[in-house]
Amino acid sequence: MAGKRRFGRVRKLPSGRFQARYAGPDGLDRPAPSTFATKREAEIWLSKKEIEIQEGDWSNPNLGKITFKVYGSDWIDERPGLRPKTVQLYEGLLRLHLIPTFGSQAMNEIKETHVRKWRKSLLDDGVGPVTVAKAYRLLKAIFNTAIGDGLIKVNPCTIKGAGKEESPERPVLTMKQVFALADAIDPRYRMLILLATFASLRWGELAALKRNNVDAVAGTIRVTGTTTELKDGSVTIGPPKSEAGKRIVSVPELLLPDLAAHLNSYAEKGDEGLVFVGPKGAQLRRANFTRTWNKALKDAKLSGFHFHDLRHTGNTFASQSGATLRELMNRMGHSTTRAALIYQHTAMERDRAIADALGKLAEEALSEQDLNGSGT
CATH class of the missing domain: 1.10.150.130 (Tyrosine recombinase, N-terminal domain)
Structure with a gap:
């Protein structure tokens, strides 16, 4: 006659199947999650559960x-x-x-x-x-x-690559299209367009920009914050998502007169004044800006572009100017190479050179436009 089991017990149910029960480390008597066709299968399950407890792998099934x-x-x-x-x-x-x-x-x-x-x-x-x-x-x-937390042993999310975002490639504006858009939009937003492009700034970074972040003489912008817009319509200003987002970006010399004029005409007063505000002095909100953006696209005979495409365009221009991968990462405010590699280039020691190269590209495009226009 077989001896009594050292761990757990097995009993035959009226249905003919077998139930296994054991005392857990918490002292509670617990059944197996399912019954078994044979007594042998129930005993094997108990043996595995005993080893699980001995090795410290047991978790409370109730959790x-x-x-x-x-x-x-x-x-x-x-x-x-x-x-x-x-x-x-x-x-x-x-x-x-x-x-x-x-x-x-x-x-x-x-x-x-x-x-x-x-x-x-x-x-x-x-x-x-x-x-x-x-x-x-x-x-x-x-x-x-x-x-x-001990609720489960294995993560059921095992699909390879399922968490990887593969956004469709966004379009890049030409240099002429950038300036056509800047000329077509309400003058108070002209620098918004140009800085999004030629300083690779995000919408939230531009909306959070304050006077004391801008040096229109040295041609630099210090990024220290970004706005967050919530569904209730409120807007908050906080630090960038990462330390890399806190950066100093050089502005092409070509744009400095326009930047100074913008600060004089449209920015809030005082060091803490916002650089960009709406016509009534309110903080910028994407929803309020959409109509202005769409009208400018139409007036500039453009379509299918999003505001973020300006930053994408500027990053592309920067890569074409010869920026290294590190230089591009610094200019974009990224701590990893992933986004910078999209632009296929290897950004603070040479950031001034990048900005000047961007300015030359813009000058050449504008000079060519002037020549074409003066032939009439």
């Missing part, structure tokens, strides 16, 4: 029963230091793309196959690949934390 909706929402709330816009992004991804599928499921019930089907369903439904990649990265991050 994993928390629903994804609850855990995911708590995950966002418990992340310290998240920017308001990032919180807004995560909450949107959770509400629109994750909770509808996984919300009611227990964390330890979500498997690789569920994640694969979810991702394919989003793509089949026409959700943009960039949004899908962001949602996948968020899902993976939540499950990574769940592993540390």
